[in-house]
Amino acid sequence: MLNALNTAPFRQRIGPMTRQLLLEPGNFGLGKVPANSKPVSVKKAICGYCATGCGLKIHLNAEGQAVNLTPDPDHPVNIGMACPKGWEALTPLAAHDRATHPLLQGRPVDWPKALEAFCDNFKAIQSRHGKESVAFLSTGQIMVEDMAFLGSLAKFGMGMIHGDGNTRQCMATSVAAYKQSFGFDAPPFTYADFEESDVLVFIGSNPAIAHPIMWQRVAQNPHSPEIIVIDPRATETAMAATQHLAILPKTDLLLLYCIAHDLICRGCVDSAFVEAHTTGFNEFADFIQDYDPRVHLPAIGLRRVVFDRCVDAIARGKRVSMWWTMGVNQGHQATRTAQAIINLCLMTGNIGRPGTGPNSITGQCNAMGSRLFSNTTNLLGGHDFTNAAHREKVASALDIPADSIPSQNSWAYDQIIEGIHQGKIKGLWMIATNAAHSWIHQDTFAEAAKKLEFFVVQDMYATTETARLANLILPAAGWGEKEGTFINAERRLGVSRKVSSAPGQALADFSIFRLIADAWGCGNLFRSWTSPEAVFRLLKKVSAGQPCDITGMVGYEMLDGHGGLQWPFTGSDLLELPAKSDGQLPSRSERRLFADGKFFTPDQRARFLFEPPQNLPEAPDEAFQFVLLTGRGSSAQWHTETRTGKSAILRKLYPDILLVELHPEDAARLRIADYSQVSVETRRGNVRARARVTTTIQPGQLFLPMHHPEVNRLTLAVFDPHSRQPGYKACAATIRPT
């Protein structure tokens, strides 16, 4: 009887519901996978979120439609791992609010009608106010070929002068710093450097959650490295570090100069390297005499013993690498801060060898592609618009008239917004970015948008804060619905494939650009731009002879086969390429720059560049006693969350309400209880949030995650003078219970 009760029908151990979770061998090296999404084939794609550039294996059904994905175990970047955004990369494609038709003034229209509206309106504006009265703002999220097409179409075909990308908000500082110091925008590192350093210094960088798969490489470092984190907050990375220098906000430049001072005093300068490969060290050494740590440490907020431990480690280190991210890039003196890091590496000879380098960790999946091929700040391929020889070279490579290439530089993002306010820009075309959420002191963007005569937004979703302001919305296919290359933070070009069909009338950005070129009447200039890979071949030609020479990369299949390839990659590199041994990890053909000490400046020497630190543009005062910091909230959130917000799984990974981090001492003083309602206010506006009372933030400081749409109502529009990158990281604020 008891046994009978233990079997069916009394105990149903198997049945239709149990079978829903059945696992089966997935083949393709996948191990067991859900039986209901077992792949018929797999295809590789590079993740379309951050600049790590993880390889993903997309599981396809018989129709070639993606049904699942897993990180690629054979990809040299991520070795089978991904962050939650990567795991969930397919989910946002199926969101119900995808833009499926062009929308003109909110009404669905067909493509011919949309193209007509696009051309008629922009041409009318150009005829009234001049060609440069129409501008574009683009992104680091679309493919290299898309970017090149957009920049070329806008500037060579439509006569625009001004175009920039949201990469201005994340990477412009690194670009400016590298260009000035090295002669070219050339992040020198390869990810193997994470594993080869004996000292890693992270400045304003939280890779544990911002770049988890890069952090994986740090965790795999076999040399028990000293990990030093310089950050006002006790971040996830700071928790995992061996040293945390919790400096006061935006005292990074001062600290870096003090470190240089101490290293010079200790005689840690690699004189042979400095003499052979750099200029300006003597002037730098003179300048740095004013930065005695004994004088400045109180202003930085560090105790001497903490500072000494850090300098000890750097002085002792044989392979010291220094990594920075947005904490540095988004500051009022960002370029000089990045260069202060570069200076430290140059003076100690920590460059060009494994495990060394002043290394900027890029933000977006194709920020690096944007830097070289978006035709915004630079002429295609890292060339110079103002240089006639460069214009000739690019024109001949693209087979277009040289006089179709503008000879003047573009305005930066903030100057374009300012241009709208001043009535100089009357038409704007925005592609795959969400300025109404992300732009610093965002009200200035919303006001600008109202002043535009015609505003076009090209995006996957018609529901972004920005799309809602547009006159015309062009529905774009997303990552996974199109093909092209990304360039990751270590200069690796990888291919992302089309694995999912786009909804409705949505088209790949590349196709949209083709349609606009045709409708505008400049299709003839782009007659050979018929596919992303065709454009890739053109860009190879453009890159010839540049530091970013990719002429040796044959095509997409070759990139796929090697898990991507890093620039430079010339024909001779092609001959030396080690073969992939079958069944093993791909040969780690890691490529780093400057092994020969030769830089891309005319005299092949790196420059020491420096400037005295300045106070915060908006220091705390009586009325606004706190410094408000903003930054990434979690690994599951991407920027304005137009995509990550669509995944129910990702939404489980961060608080569902806006939390402002506040130190317990301040909370006690202001009688603010944990999780209670508060108002955070700056001179620009206020937001409601709940208090998170935590020691990860220092007294006198507040932190808000940037992903909530209202946060940038508070931020202060300051810009680094060299890179014109906005400084999101510090402004004066106040907090009170409500």
Next chain:
Amino acid sequence: MSSRTLAVPVFRDDELSAALTGKALVASLLREQRKLDTAATRFSDWHEDGDSPAMERHYRQLIPTTQPQRGEQYAFEVKVDDCTGCKACVAACHSLNGLDDEESWRSVGALISPGGDGYQQTITSACHHCEDPACANGCPVLAYEKDEVTGIVKHLDDQCIGCSYCILKCPYDVPKLNVRLGIVRKCDMCTARLAVGEAPACVQACPTSAIGIRIVPRVTTPTNSPLLPDVIGSDYTRPTTKFVSTRGIPNAARAADAGRLQIEHTHWPLVVMLVFTQVATGLFFAAAIVQSKNLVWTANGFLNAGLAASVMHLGQPLRAWRCFLGWRRSWLSREILVFGAFAASGMATAVFGLPAILTAIIGLVGVACSVMVYVDTRRPLWNRGMTALRFLGTTVIAAAMVSPYLAASILAAKLFWTITPWVAKQDTHASLMHWVALPRWTGSYILTALLAVVALPLSPIIGAALSLAAEMLERALFFKAVRAWRMPGI
């Protein structure tokens, strides 16, 4: 003919479209956009049939090579210091197990410190595959099994009736209701993967190898110390997960969401079921006292309406006939059995004149079972005294309806005892829930109860209706305001 066909060069769509303009180009590009490449010719298609899992080299060290011996079982081990907050484990569990949109058997939270040095620590957790699993102990239909060899606590999805009691029982918030299927589902430590030497999804996906499977001795001596701060003492279910930290967790550390006043699910069908069965019990007592046939029928009305409501609570009511299986350990199973008898007895009283007092006593036993159903969850607000006071209070108020003044006094006394923090000796959390998180519900309960107290002597019918409303509000608060034990949240 055939040679002519062969001579036509094959163009790709994009090459073909090079010559097109205007609407023809639009049509061509839209067609191209819809087309997915199914030709398995590209390198990136990369077919390799029947090969071994490529991730095996990563997880080889993270899972045991042998099965547990007698007195041992599999357990999760989390190296807390290595967990740096990427949260990939949650997404990987979802994807590799083919779960529904919001489903993942792993969740993440954090510890932070309200004092001392800056501190935060991400906490990843899944089912703890307890030695004494509360979910299994509470399940009325024995839809849980603790595997004798592996110790894995498995859920039988085709056995589950979707009563959600395991969700109330588990102090780690592990079982999750799947509304689409009307059942609960949970982590099985990827049993099917472990069986063939593959690692569970979360283990495979952790970039820093912070999650592993270990063989541990079955816990013999219960320890009261919790797994982590702000987590229930481990003596309740004897969880097997090991959270290992060489750096140590500061004494001041607490769950990041400890200050959050989380309003729990109201479970309206249960509110109706509990109040109505308790009212029915009271009315049978009243009927026994005043010998009223009408009262018996009224009592039966409440009783059957209450039991009908309880069926609404089930995701798979057709499977509920198995609810007797769990009677040895599950108070819910016992409650259902007793209420079944109660319903039969109630009918017998109405139709065959079985003495109402007998039925009332069966009802009282059922109410006692109801009390134990909640007490057995170890949720602080649902302690034995308060739960008994609330549930039996309803019964007594109903019974006292024979004398409106008496009913009014008891109602007032119950209100006073339930809601006044210093009288109810509530934990701070419950008071905050009542007065900060749920002021409108608390206010409505107080107001309705006071109105009932005033109305009862004036109009017993209106008074009784208000009393019923007050009891329903009290019960809704009972569900909403309780602090559910959980792992640290975000």
